[in-house]
Amino acid sequence: MSGPAVAAPGGPAGVSPYEIAHLTHVRPKHYGRWIAAALVLAAFAAVVKAFVEGQIAWAVVGQFLTASAILSGLVNTVAMTVWAMALGVALGVLFAIMVMSPNPVLRWLARFYIWFFRGTPLLLQLLLWFNLALVFPRIGIPGLIEWRTVDVMTPFMATLLGLGINQGAYTAEVVRGGILSVDPGQTEAAKTIGMTRLTTLRRIVLPQAMRVIIPPVGNEVISMVKLTSVASVIQYSEILRNAQTIYFANARVIELLIVAAIWYLAVVTVLTVGQHLLERRFARGGRTQPRPEAGAEGAQA
Amino acid sequence: MSGPAVAAPGGPAGVSPYEIAHLTHVRPKHYGRWIAAALVLAAFAAVVKAFVEGQIAWAVVGQFLTASAILSGLVNTVAMTVWAMALGVALGVLFAIMVMSPNPVLRWLARFYIWFFRGTPLLLQLLLWFNLALVFPRIGIPGLIEWRTVDVMTPFMATLLGLGINQGAYTAEVVRGGILSVDPGQTEAAKTIGMTRLTTLRRIVLPQAMRVIIPPVGNEVISMVKLTSVASVIQYSEILRNAQTIYFANARVIELLIVAAIWYLAVVTVLTVGQHLLERRFARGGRTQPRPEAGAEGAQA
Amino acid sequence: AAQTAPDRIKQAGKLVIATFPNYAPITYKDPGSNTLTGFDIDLGEAIAKTLGVKAEWQEIAFAQMLPSLQTGRVDMVMAGMSDLPTRREVADFVDYMTSGAQFYTITALANEIKSPADLCGKSVGASRSTNWPQQIGDWSKANCEGKGKPAITVVGTEGSVDARTQLKTQRLQAAVQGNETLPYFQKLEPNTYVPLGKAFTQSLVGIPFTKAEGGLRDAVKGALEKLQADGTYDQLLAKYGLQDNALKPISINKGE
């Protein structure tokens, strides 16, 4: 082995190609990308043009975009999304905790819930709640206080229960995944400072699980916005139903559906932005372990 | 500080409470759990009893459970779930890769796709595909080969495109999360043995992302089974539509929905089992890093 | 005495009626004002007034109407519902109007299809929640297959709107809807739809009541008879162009 020549900073023994060390480093230009972009935009423009020129009366779209029936439907859709998601997330967290509980009774109960409500069509669940009176004509504590079931099970109530309980079963699975993703070391550390199982979940595990939970729950919230339309069968007057009621009378089917789509896109855009903000909020503190090969400073964690 | 007495194995200097070291350790009995189990079962039995005695004609349920319309609807539901999910997953992976690509054109295209198809109601998407003829009366290469759009856009085709493309947008988000969950060290290691970006994704990253991807995709497959029913509006004759066709004629709404629910539960049960098998298959090799505080043997990883 | 409502209704001071505004001009929402409109709505109001109570309308999907009647959510239904023997298993019908299934096509196909006889071998659609698809099949058996011609392909569509859209994309060559509703759409979309012949069936439209509500059923029947006697009934038919669909006298459970 030949002893190495110690390279003096500045340049090694005049080997000619090495001179290029001080040449300009060029950023790549990516002409291909610009051509691709142009092609994509052209194709897109063609589709838009076809739609604009197709048998669609855009004036009708404009006219109904802010019709009062559409706007009140929009409010109902958003309100139901909020309430049903709140119920769904609450139930999802509850049943995720139950399904991971050391207590087998709770565990089996939670498994049954997830299986049953993921397994039956939402339409059936809605109809069962709405028509609960077929099975229980009156509810309450017999003799003390009682109501007619149909008075309690308003369309709002039945929709809320149907959507919320159904959502809870899906959310439970997502939350379970989130809890499993949190480094078990966090739970151990919480135990060593004397926290009980539930406090640990509430204060340490769930806040960290949020990072994993938010993206799929975001998907589900966005689905929920549109799922509310299933509730039109039990006369919950959300936006799609109100759009339909209008086209039943004026036969402008595609136009009214486009009106609904525009509002849905608006709501989904707001929700997507909200999701990104939430994601950023819960990314605080970053991952438990620094990225591999990262400096101990963790500047890039 | 007093120097400690070195404890001879077997017992320390006759301090009386220490004698109990050799007493029997009793496993907990959990009487409370058994009582809870009994109560839950009782409540459950009461609900079942109410349903059995309610205004539901169980004979009708039995009669239609294996009716040929129901069974052929079931086959169509399962077939559509398989095809639409296949398309959805393929598109999801493609667009997840695009949305994480260094190429901004691909990235924006993928973002638009995800935003648009998550943002518009499935019903509208289905109707747009089904009624594509309103915009493009004929498709193909003009002059060379052409078809009437309505002949190509059969209910099957429109449903497949509608469900699959819609599903792809949701799956893309899930796959993106999965890819992000894989330790970046795996990608670096793959690069050092000379793999290109796409080979790395295909051989190293995606197989490991499966562990994170499967549970939410499982949720989505199960949703898809039931989502196929939206396609009844464009005449795809899946199980719920066929059940409805029957109850439109005989007015046995709840009974026919229960028939559909029984089959849905059966399909979902099979899918859940399949999901668990897949999860186990991809759990092979376990996590990249051993659990904290675990022995280097990794027996518990 | 026949037109007095049962005590329960009188105490409540209201008659809860289910409708689903997807069936212009029988029951629909005026797109401009977003209020319930139609022959059934006006007639329902008149019935309630005759009984000395208010009408309270609940919008319920068609398939949910009979269950809602059974659970007591509503007292009766006015939604252009046909009085069919299968439905009479759970309800009694007070019939108040006739309806006929009517073939029609679009102007673009009017040269090719001039009469119902030209429909053999073609695709014809109708709302799947009605009994029209079945009636088209029966008609085809009698008038196509029976005469050695190819059968009609019957397509059950999601609703009448859907049938009209499919007609426009020419997925269907003709469609069927009630002869009481077609004129409304001819007026709404001029030069689009062409009726083919006359209505090929005749059925009765009625108001269903649960078997337990015999009292209310008779009270409503009485009220309807009174409205026919004082001319209100004819006046309302005329308002919506439905003179051809008048049913006199009012009957109970006479539909086929």
Next chain:
Amino acid sequence: MTPMIVALDVRKTFGPLKALDGVSLEVARGEVVCVIGPSGSGKSTFLRCINQLERIDGGAIWVNGELIGYRREGDRLFPLSDREVARQRLASGMVFQRFNLFAHLTVLQNIIEGPVTVLRRPRPEAVAEAMALLERVGLADKRESYPAELSGGQQQRIAIARALAMKPEILLFDEPTSALDPELVGDVLAVMRDLARGGMTMVVVTHELGFAREVANRVVFMDRGRVVEQGPPATLLSNPSHARTREFIAAVLP
């Protein structure tokens, strides 16, 4: 004076594996015990049993005179509830190899989490004490940082402060420096040395034989779930009596 920790014939199995195969040990008040031994010898498992992160299958452990994890009734030992176990854990604090700071909380929040949530101390008081502890470990200026923004050595010192904030009577350390870069080890050992001088009872699993030699009152060598040998550091590290101990020390010392 009762010893701080008494472990008597402690056994713990994982399936077929005997992780602890009859460990007996006493630790006096204020004593510093270092536990050494090869990988898989049960060192971590033993610490985890003292802190009830694992439930023992045989034998018994007393902390500060109180039987832990079980309640005696007649001739039998019944397991305690989650809540009682949580209360008993307050007697001991634990510092892990991988720090395990709460990733979603700042340094200050990490330290006051226990006092405020578990001990129900008023927040301002807890903050004041937390700041004193941060001064003590030399990291007062990092109070608003998140764990991921700190070096390993800083994280470990915060972990020690978090354990101290609960005012435990014993501190348990499981290889507190083995995940650190060599340059960062010194700061952590300095803090531990300081605690030992302050009279804190400590059980330290470590490979830092230099630290053991300097600070420990006693060194315990474990192998295959048993205590093989124990004694003052000078004796055990320089002149071990068992062959297995000699072998191990030769392998670890460079």
Next chain:
Amino acid sequence: MTPMIVALDVRKTFGPLKALDGVSLEVARGEVVCVIGPSGSGKSTFLRCINQLERIDGGAIWVNGELIGYRREGDRLFPLSDREVARQRLASGMVFQRFNLFAHLTVLQNIIEGPVTVLRRPRPEAVAEAMALLERVGLADKRESYPAELSGGQQQRIAIARALAMKPEILLFDEPTSALDPELVGDVLAVMRDLARGGMTMVVVTHELGFAREVANRVVFMDRGRVVEQGPPATLLSNPSHARTREFIAAVLP
């Protein structure tokens, strides 16, 4: 004979931070160079630039005489495509601190993945060579195990075998033993010693000064993104000329 690696005034910035601030270094064929320096001094970044895991912002690097990462056209350097970079990477193998074995593949699959997928070697040949490598690192009996079932030392030896399977001309090591238990370090160093004796060109970032002293032809000390001092191990480790080097060596040696 052209040197195996030539780095000339290499610069790399992360935002405002100059991780490499003009590093120049030559490594001859068959030479073993150890790089030491405090945390954050740019040691890992430099290795990652040689292996093109990072793209450099200034200066140039040649491996085996070939300019890497860029193509010269006139006076300017144009970046190479992903595919060409992948091809160039085949000249060097890298072993990471955290092993980074493919978690979903068995030991044997880990080793043959590169030869089969990238080099398109026939599978039976690749398997035969993999088995020979496994014999060489002493782990032939573990071929069907998954990485998670192995100790850190075993994982690191598999990582070395995986790199060797690609028949690279240079091996780069980034603190290959610092995530290992002290007892497991020996086996890995033995394999590396063996490679050095076999004439493999190696650049090793390490804190194991004992290993550096014994095996290295040259030791390089880096600080703040620059090479401060380099020389034969005997000189640099025992008698460094810069104050910063002296300080560092005093802190690391116990």
